[in-house]
Amino acid sequence: MISHIVRRVLQSFAVLAAMSVLVFAGVYAVGSPMDILVNPQADQNEIARATAALGLDRPLPEQYFIFIGRALTGDLGKSFAFNVPAIGLILERMPATLELATAAMLIAVLLGIPLGLWAGLKPRSGAGKAIMAVSILGFSLPTFWVGLMLILVFSVWLGWLPTSGRGPTANLLGVPVSFLTLEGLRHLVLPTANLALFNLSLVIRLTRSGTREAIGQDYVRFARAKGLTETRVVGVHVLRNVLVPVVTVAGVEFGSVIAFAVVTESIFAWPGMGKLLIDSINVLDRPVIVAYLCIVVALFVAINLAVDLAYSWIDPRVRLGEAR
């Protein structure tokens, strides 16, 4: 087990190193931020001075090692546009994104499992078919268009919910969060619904197929034959079979929810790090782009590692298979 953990952790570091080179080479090798940052009327000398001040006149490998050395101490450079440390900008916006992503994942799981169970237990009923139709739509509908339609229906036509921003935030352990104030909750509803839709559909599908598989199995038929109540058969015996894949997917998908928050945040002007990324790409603010990528890549590698280790702990075949 320990050698498995060590090997996986080392692999994760290799991925991090590979990504840092790719990200740096990609983001720094192309395009000149000078065109955007410097006043078009600036003369040659002024441009040269600004380039030197930002360290952009040195050779690329040197820039990379300076970047890595600083990155390891948590310094990812200063934002060209805001002139404050890029990592600070990202970390400042991270709670908003994490709040949105967590809320979306909770909705997907807490709503998806019961709906999927229903669709799996009564596949021929009207409700069962309706649930599956919704889940197929959830896969096909482009997320950003759904977001616009949510705004159109619930904000413009019905006037029930706000269209943008986070609303007033309350502090929870020093971190500003929206869900503790009523106004903040109202702001949270539409972005969460938008972001949750895809994973809701995914969880419904997984739960449904898991349920259909389980109810045909001997252990469920035996539980029924013992005279257990339907609630207990479904709630304990069927559900347990369903939970393993759902929890795994929820873990893996959490990363992609954070990535897709870029779209939702742009639509609902949610002040998270995804919106910051888009704004930074538009003005070629490289340190912020790089800082975002470093943090998200690290987050991803950590999530994948955690899911993987959890898996080998639950299912010994995974690690035994590798040792063979």
Next chain:
Amino acid sequence: MRRFAAEFAASRISLLGLALFSLVLLAAALAPWISPQDPYDLARLELLDSRLPPLARSAAGAIHWLGTDDQGRDMLSAILYGLRTSVAVGLLATTLALAIGVSLGLAAAWFGGWLDALVMRLADLQLSFPSILIALVLLAVLGQGVDKIIVALVAVQWATYARTARAAALVERRKEYIDAAVALALSNARIIFRHLLPNCLAPLIVLATVQIAAAITLEATLSFLGLGLPITQPSLGLLISNGFNYLLSGHYWISFFPGLALLAAVVSINLVADRLRDILDPHRRRR
């Protein structure tokens, strides 16, 4: 082939999907000839006609079935042209990704060794990050343009094909007809493309169909974010993004109808893909 058609036709909803998809393709192909107006001929645009609701008549008396946008452009025409761009980009990107991914996957399976390891580690690396993140980074680096978005879409999609092709090829290469081909001393390229490839096609066809829909959606999303196609070649995503500016004042049609067109394209492709999977996947067939 006839049995295949009959099997496909057995599901009415898939037939409907196929019909819708044909309609989408036809509309995209014929856009310049069936549009009521050339939406990018600036001389034809009247600001007087801007933001007309659906079914309204322009100052000149022409009817705008789906309304007009902020510059007085007929939405139906803009959508047909946008659909053309979206479908073309989706098809082109998928074809390129298929060619690159399948070649790499088959080569990895056939030659094994370091090539196999390299291709598969690259695929692992790519697949461990969500497609939108990779595309965003590439576009941030490359900038805007049709060629760039196609590069981004190919970079996002090749790995899935490579994995699928490799998995299928590893099964096939143990079979006797491959041994026979090797015994005949045929060249590697000939064995890979003439013998191995045709027998790995079934899962690849299913995958490619799904990926066309995914490519169209991703391109629309990136264009919506302002990072995809330039304003001179508006795809459906850009039309929707433009309509977003007028959504809050209730001018819903500028982004609603392009969204419906996008939806029609994506849903019809997914319906066809679902059916293809049911027919071509041997695991499902046995049941």
